[in-house]
Structures are given as C-alpha cells and as structure tokens.
Amino acid sequence: MPNKKHLRIFKFWLPVFICASGIFYFSSLPGTRIxxxxxxxxxxxxxxxYLTLALFFSRALKNTSLGISGIKIV
Known part of the structure; x- marks a missing residue:
C-alpha cells in the first residue's frame, strides 16, 4: 500500500508527465493536419x-522533497 510520501510525489509529478506527453504528442503531428x-x-x-510545463515542473520541485527543491530553474 502506498504511503503518503508516494501519493504526494504522484500528485505533483503526474501533471508534469501529462503536460510533457501532450507536448510530445502534438509536436509529432504533421503541420498539414492542424x-x-x-x-x-x-x-x-x-x-x-512550455509555460504550463515550467509551472507544473516548478510546483513539483517545490512541493516534493527530492533533494533538489532549492534549485531555481530559469
């Protein structure tokens, strides 16, 4: 059974992976289909x-203590 730390990591990192997957999917479409x-x-x-991805990524780093939460990404 997952503990609270695992659920917290999942809660904050899932939007990052969904957003990155969406960017990958839409980037792979030929330009003539859009x-x-x-x-x-x-x-x-x-x-x-990419602004949305950056905000989700920043939020995930800030709210999960993976040892790199103090790093500011520009």
Whole structure:
C-alpha cells in the first residue's frame, strides 16, 4: 500500500508527465493536419505549452522533497 510520501510525489509529478506527453504528442503531428486559427499561432501555443510545463515542473520541485527543491530553474 502506498504511503503518503508516494501519493504526494504522484500528485505533483503526474501533471508534469501529462503536460510533457501532450507536448510530445502534438509536436509529432504533421503541420498539414492542424488548421491555422490566427497569425503566429504556433509561437503563442508553444509559449503557453512550455509555460504550463515550467509551472507544473516548478510546483513539483517545490512541493516534493527530492533533494533538489532549492534549485531555481530559469
């Protein structure tokens, strides 16, 4: 039976892996299959996708004591 520490790690790191998997999936799609919605949408989508990943990653590092929580990632 998992203890509270394992559940805590799972709770904070699962969004990181889901977000990274989503970025990987959408990055693997050919550009011709994705309709354009507005000008420079790829830049905007990349910005928000990686911002979300960075926020989840920062949150996971801050809330789980894996020995590297004090490191600031820029």
């Amino acid at each position: 309709p354009n919605l507005f000008l420079h949408e790829d830049i905007v989508f990349h910005f928000f996708a």
